[in-house]
Amino acid sequence: MKSEELYALLRRRGVLWPTAEIYGGAQGLYDYGPLGTALKRRLEDAWTAWFVGRSPDYYRIEPSVIVPEAVVRASGHLENFTDPEISCDRCGAHFRAETVLEKVRPEGVDGLAPNQIEEVVRANGLRCPSCGSTTLSVPKPFNLMFDLPFGVGRDERAYLLPETAQASYLAFARMWEVGRKALPLGVAVVGRVFRNEIAPRQVLFRMRAFTQAELQIFFDPAEPPGHLGPRAEELVPVLRADRREQGATDTQLVAARDLVAGGLPEFYVDHLVHMLRFLRDVLGYPAERLRFFEKSEKERAFYNRIQFDAELELESLGGPKEVGAVHYRGDYDLGRHGAASGKDLSVSRPSGRVVPHVLELTFGVDRNLWALADTHLRQDGDRTVWKLPSYLAPVPVGVFPLIAKEHRAYAERLVADLAVAGVEAAYDEASSIGKRYARMDEAGTPFCVTVDGGTVGDGPERDTVTLRARDSKAQERLPATALAARIAPTLRPPRPGPG
Secondary structure, eight states, rough: OOOOHHHHHHTTTTTTEETTGGOOTTTTTTOOOOOHHHHHHHHHHHHHHGGGGOTTEEEEOHHHOOEHHHHHHTHHHHHOOOOOOEETTTTOOOOEEHTTTTTTTTOOOTTTTTHHHHHHHHHHOOOOOOOTSSSSEEEEEEOOOOEESSSSSSHHHHHHHTTTTHHHHHHHHEEEEETTSSSSEEEEEEEEEOOSSSOOBTTTBBBBBEEEEEEEEEEEEEEEEOOGGGGGEEEEEEEOOOHHHTTOOOOEEEHHHHHHHOOOHHHHHHHHHHHHIIIIIIIIOOOGGGGEEEEOOOTSTTTEEEEEEEEEEEETEEEEEEEEEEEEEEEHHHHHHHHHHHOOOEEEEEEEEOOOEEEEEEEEHHHHHHHEEEEEEEEETTTTEEOOGGGGGGSEEEESSSSSSHHHHHHHHHHHHHHHHTEEEEEOOOHHHHHHHHHHHHTOOOOEEEHHHHHHSTTTTTEEEEEEEETOEEEEEGGGGGGGHGGGGGOOOOOOOOO
8 A cells, every 4th residue: 555545544544643733744744643642552562561560670661852052962862862864055955965865875874974865866866845946955964852941041951851861861870769779770761852854755654753762771781681581593584784784674583592603792692583573473564574674883883882773674664674673782872871971871790890882672662553554454355454463453342233222222331341341442423334344454453342232132142242253253142241242352462381
């Protein structure tokens, strides 16, 4: 499905729409409707269960989205959180350099200086995407942060968080005190971040306000977190930086143990596998469309020692797109904030004082919501079916009275009973049963329940209902009192096991 078609479907079903839509929308800003809000919440819950649930020493916090200037100065974001820009001298339009160069340089522009980008523009005779002019300029990199006046006198500066990670570093000292003073210590944030994108595009993939889920694992470098164990034989789809430099573009399936033998730290590969299993086994992304794209030293973010981006091939966006990443940030963050604040962020270990290193697992909630639509919305004959895992479905159960006047009371009571049992259900009496099924299929609802004459009658089917499965369309008759026990286990997101 093309991007425009998918976006139109999501708008029509109330998943999302442009912010301030009645005013023509606002570029790079989107609102979530009922289905989108519910799906986003379930996606966040699944991420939390899988990543924060991996250790009793991993915690989730909710920080402020505004930080003083000292924070982003110390973190390096004032100097380094930039995107290369290309502007048109004729029409005044501004573009991300990566967008203008994507056909002649599909590997991106990470690591290129402005003069090198300008050389690529000139050598390929590139034109302005808006007016066709060749009068393109490459100004200095554009800082992506939103700043704002702060304080009564408005003479201080503050910034909206550009990434949730900074909040975890600021909270480390406090979390060390309120936790068990044990390493590894995980601090997770699922929250809003803000980036003043040069040219927002691809709907939820390049936004100005969006939600990140990030887990920062603080650890003693002498005792790194995680070991492969039974995961050693797991095949990981990777595109290594050294192979790309030799011209390779194909993804290789490499056993986790061989990645370690090839020089990657075991704790890092262990978390690559953990991320892979979440994307493949929890979110249900097709294995053949996933890969881990290694960034070279020149390409990776300024704070990273090792960086693999988790990428998913998306039909709607025409290629692989980043949906998450695993970053080894070393002691960069606590070292910088400790020096700038004057606070000793080292901790006591048996071997002495140590500044913890950080392993970061990052996940874009909004772009994965789009990816779930791209990969799981399918045409099945004449019906559109969103084949979401049950625990991600915005509406887990649809409850229908076959004849509204006769069966409404029982059906409404059933919705209430399911709610008491912890199962959310939506009541629908409009149109034919077939059209109601179709609406629920399109919304990703895994189960539909129909109340009919047998349910409310005096015969052998009294107090039984018809349960219909979304994917198979199979139907079965069962007692209404058995519904919650049958459905509830399928709505719990998976948690990581020992292997």
